[in-house]
Amino acid sequence: MNPIDPGLKQVLDERGEGVRVVADLAERAIARDRSNRRRELGGTALVAGLVLAVAVPVGWSAVRPTGDRPLPVGPSASTTAPTGRPSAPTGSASSAPTPTSIPTLTADGAPAPVTVRFATGGPTGTTTVPYVADGVIYDGTRQIALTGKLTGGSLARLAGGGWLVAQGETGVYYVVDSTGANTVRLDGESSTVNADGSVFVIESRVSLTAYDAAGARIGRLTASTCDCAPQGVADAESPGYDAVGIVGPVVYASRGFTGSSVAWDVATGTRRAVAGSPTLVDAARGTALVGVAPKPGSKQVCNELTDLTSGRTIWRLCGPLVFRAFSADGAYLLATGYIDGLDDSQLGPDRTFLYGGLVVVRTSDGAVVMEGGSSSARGGASPVSYRLGGDGTVTVQVGATTGDRSLQRCTLDGECIVVAPGRARDTDIPEGEDPYFLADN
Amino acid sequence: MDDAERRADFTAYVRAREQSLARLAYLLSGDRDAVEDLLQKALAKVYRHWDRVQVAELPDAYVRRVMVNENNSRWRGLLRRHESPSSHVLEVLDPPGAAGLDPATSIDLWHHVQSLPRQQRAAVVLRYYEDLTEAQTAEVLGCSIGTVKSHTSRAISALRSRMSEATA
Numbered sequence: 001m002n003p004i005d006p007g008l009k010q011v012l013d014e015r016g017e018g019v020r021v022v023a024d025l026a027e028r029a030i031a032r033d034r035s036n037r038r039r040e041l042g043g044t045a046l047v048a049g050l051v052l053a054v055a056v057p058v059g060w061s062a063v064r065p066t067g068d069r070p071l072p073v074g075p076s077a078s079t080t081a082p083t084g085r086p087s088a089p090t091g092s093a094s095s096a097p098t099p100t101s102i103p104t105l106t107a108d109g110a111p112a113p114v115t116v117r118f119a120t121g122g123p124t125g126t127t128t129v130p131y132v133a134d135g136v137i138y139d140g141t142r143q144i145a146l147t148g149k150l151t152g153g154s155l156a157r158l159a160g161g162g163w164l165v166a167q168g169e170t171g172v173y174y175v176v177d178s179t180g181a182n183t184v185r186l187d188g189e190s191s192t193v194n195a196d197g198s199v200f201v202i203e204s205r206v207s208l209t210a211y212d213a214a215g216a217r218i219g220r221l222t223a224s225t226c227d228c229a230p231q232g233v234a235d236a237e238s239p240g241y242d243a244v245g246i247v248g249p250v251v252y253a254s255r256g257f258t259g260s261s262v263a264w265d266v267a268t269g270t271r272r273a274v275a276g277s278p279t280l281v282d283a284a285r286g287t288a289l290v291g292v293a294p295k296p297g298s299k300q301v302c303n304e305l306t307d308l309t310s311g312r313t314i315w316r317l318c319g320p321l322v323f324r325a326f327s328a329d330g331a332y333l334l335a336t337g338y339i340d341g342l343d344d345s346q347l348g349p350d351r352t353f354l355y356g357g358l359v360v361v362r363t364s365d366g367a368v369v370m371e372g373g374s375s376s377a378r379g380g381a382s383p384v385s386y387r388l389g390g391d392g393t394v395t396v397q398v399g400a401t402t403g404d405r406s407l408q409r410c411t412l413d414g415e416c417i418v419v420a421p422g423r424a425r426d427t428d429i430p431e432g433e434d435p436y437f438l439a440d441n
Numbered sequence: 442m443d444d445a446e447r448r449a450d451f452t453a454y455v456r457a458r459e460q461s462l463a464r465l466a467y468l469l470s471g472d473r474d475a476v477e478d479l480l481q482k483a484l485a486k487v488y489r490h491w492d493r494v495q496v497a498e499l500p501d502a503y504v505r506r507v508m509v510n511e512n513n514s515r516w517r518g519l520l521r522r523h524e525s526p527s528s529h530v531l532e533v534l535d536p537p538g539a540a541g542l543d544p545a546t547s548i549d550l551w552h553h554v555q556s557l558p559r560q561q562r563a564a565v566v567l568r569y570y571e572d573l574t575e576a577q578t579a580e581v582l583g584c585s586i587g588t589v590k591s592h593t594s595r596a597i598s599a600l601r602s603r604m605s606e607a608t609a
Contacts, residue, residue: 008600011550012570014536016464019476023530025463026455029484030448036485153598171558171599189558190595242588279585291585301586322587339586340575 102304105366107319109354114414116358116372118381118398125417127409129387129395130157130439133423137163137180144180156193156200156440159213164191164200173202175215184215193441194246195283195328199266201243201251208241208253210266218266225271226255245281245288247308252281252288275311279303280323285330287363289323292316299343305333305363315366320346320354326363327388328441332412334386334394335359337371358383358396360412370412373398387438395419397436405434451491454500455484462504463531468566469512471555477530483507505571505581509563546604553603557596560584564592565600 130139132152137144139157146152146165153166161178173191175184188202188209199218201208210218223240241253241262249267254260254277261274278288286309292302302318320342321335337355339346348354357373373396374380382399389395394410404422423435455462466480486507487494494503536547554562560582567578568589575593579586 007546007550008554008565008597009569011547011554012468012566014547015551016468016570018534018536019460019464019467020532020534021459021463021530022532025459025480025484025530026452026488028481028530029455029488030451032481032485033488036489153602167602279587322585322590324587342576 102313103315103366104302105315105317107317107321107355107368109319109348110368112359112368112371114370114412116356116370116383116394116396116410116414117416118373118383118396118410119408119416119418121418123418123421125409125419127389127393127395127407127419128391129389130155131395131407131420132165132437133420133435137165137176138420144176144178146176146180147182150174150176150182152437154191154440155437156191156197158193158197158200160197162197162213164193164197166191171204175211175213186211186215190243191440192243192246192251194248195441197441199246199249199251201246201266203241203243208243208251208264210251210264219269221251221253221262221264221271244278245283247281247283247286252278252308254278274308276304276306278306278308280326280333281308282326282330282363284326284328285363287314287326287330289326289333299345301339301346305366314363317361317366321359321361323361325387327392328390329392331363332369332388333361333363334388335361336383356383358386358394360388360394370414372414384434385436385438387440395438397434397438399425399434405436407436447491450495451488454495458501458504462508465505465566465571466508466512467531467533468554468570469508469563471562476533479508479511481530483511486511502577502581505567506583509567509581510583512559512563550600550604553600556603557599561592561596561599564589565596568593 126140128140130137132138132146132155135146135151137146137152137155144163150165150167154164155166156164158164158175162183163176164173165176166173171187171189173186173188174182175186177183186202186209188204190203191200192203193200198213199210200213201210207223208221210220212218221241226240241255243251243253244261245252249265251264251266252274253262253264255262261277262271263274264271276288276290278290280289282288286307288306288308290304290306292304300318301320301322302316303321303323304316305314306312307314320339321337322339323333323335325334326332327334335355336357337353337359338357339353342353344351346354355368356371358371359368360370361367362369373383380401383396384399384405386394386396392412394412396408396410396416398406398408400406400422402422403425405425406418406422407420408416409419410416420436425434462484463476463480466483467476470476470479483504487500487504490503494500554565557565563582564578567573567581568575573581575586575589578593579589582589582592584592
């Protein structure tokens with residue numbers, strides 16, 4: 001399950017083929033280490049070099065799944081993830097020092113109560129989730145043609161009727177007014193927008209810059225403030241800030257390998273530390289999804305739903321799911337079950353995925369309430385991107401075996417209708433850009 | 442393990458793996474001068490910690506991780522020490538041209554790969570050249586599987602977009 005594009009792989013292969021080692025690398029490495037040691041013992045000019053010399057091993061142990069990072073949680077009571085039927089987790093806490101137990105659920109591939117049934121044919125309805133396709137923003141019944149050569153790459157609604165649109169994935173963003181005209185160009189690698197579109201941040205070179213809905217800069221959180229590496233590790237070794245969500249004016253960003261995060265209030269400029277590393281933030285209910293470091297030897301992926309205010313863990317869900325987004329109201333989480341490279345213990349008996357490409361998990365109890373869609377490898381309709389909007393339906397970009405992508409709106413009962421027709425997708429490089437880009441907020 | 446055994450063990454590993462390590466380093470950095478520095482710094486670090494690396498029985502994974510970290514280091518240029526600037530350890534030859542691939546397209550695609558943000562380029566190289574799984578790539582990059590998916594998707598989208606622009 002590793003789709004390889006022949007062209008890209010060929011180019012990398014042929015470039016690699018041209019590289020030849022013409023010296024004794026081992027001898028040079030040993031000599032270099034000896035030289036490094038002399039410098040360190042001298043301890044004068046290259047303090048930074050010394051830090052670098054110890055940085056990688058420490059960083060390695062900090063991020064390796066087999067590391068000894070303690071889980072920031074108390075005892076757990078385990079049960080299989082409920083499948084749509086709200087039920088209190090069972091099991092009893094062991095004799096551990098903390099008084100509260102964390103309900104721990106296992107997504108073991110038990111059939112969900114609802115299987116999504118994708119539709120075929122032409123459009124028979126609309127969606128409330130805005131999207132952009134081929135240079136046009138579709139917002140309900142409105143269509144807004146983007147000016148210039150802007151075709152889209154990501155989309156977010158901004159307060160005041162504007163939009164934030166990425167040009168492909170080229171690292172260029174435009175603030176677009178209600179008529180579709182570009183007003184501000186911003187450069188960066190990724191964007192995060194709050195729910196009402198009043199604040200957004202652009203991430204660039206591990207620094208975060210916050211803007212208002214007009215694209216005016218509010219503030220900046222530079223990489224130098226990150227302190228993103230564990231003790232003894234240089235910041236240069238760290239991925240730095242990674243914005244994961246915005247609640248009102250507060251930007252949540254993980255801090256490199258530290259296992260902690262920061263809440264940056266762009267209105268006041270204040271920052272406070274947040275325990276754990278959220279991967280998704282839900283503004284509607286003030287919760288966050290936090291990845292859990294695997295226990296030594298464990299092949300299982302676990303995530304916790306936590307309350308952002310109190311830090312309380314609501315539940316822990318373990319299983320082969322990669323969570324992509326909260327629903328607009330925070331009542332559900334959307335995930336995919338397609339994860340390449342899983343341990344056999346996380347696959348079905350016939351080495352197939354336990355879950356389909358779209359999995360909907362209820363946040364109140366961690367129940368898998370709907371799933372479905374086949375992987376492209378197995379054929380059939382394949383969900384490739386999705387958003388659960390304020391109307392309680394999921395808008396899904398569905399890939400057909402022909403390579404076309406359509407948009408469909410699905411209820412949580414699994415019924416789907418087509419809301420935008422199939423569009424061809426270039427197949428020169430797989431895993432690439434799809435024709436539809438659903439709004440992030 | 443005494444020092445002589447350690448040296449012999451490390452040397453045997455490097456000699457067995459030097460071509461593939463050099464190629465990975467080149468694809469990560471895309472520049473011959475940079476790759477020599479990257480390769481030597483990374484291997485020096487690996488040697489420093491060889492006892493641990495060897496016990497872990499995953500030297501390739503460790504070396505990949507060190508290389509990616511080194512390549513990501515924003516300060517590498519400032520700290521680079523030209524200990525032997527005139528003595529090249531690598532030759533980088535022009536590619537012979539892959540069968541079935543237009544030479545101009547190949548060159549364009551390679552240039553676009555080089556212009557990707559470092560983490561995205563690393564994800565592409567690890568996934569498409571090293572043929573690592575998403576889970577293995579996540580371990581090397583020190584990020585989640587979801588982030589690997591995101592890096593890869595963004596990189597491929599950017600490549601496709603740039604290739605489309607070039608042919609438009």
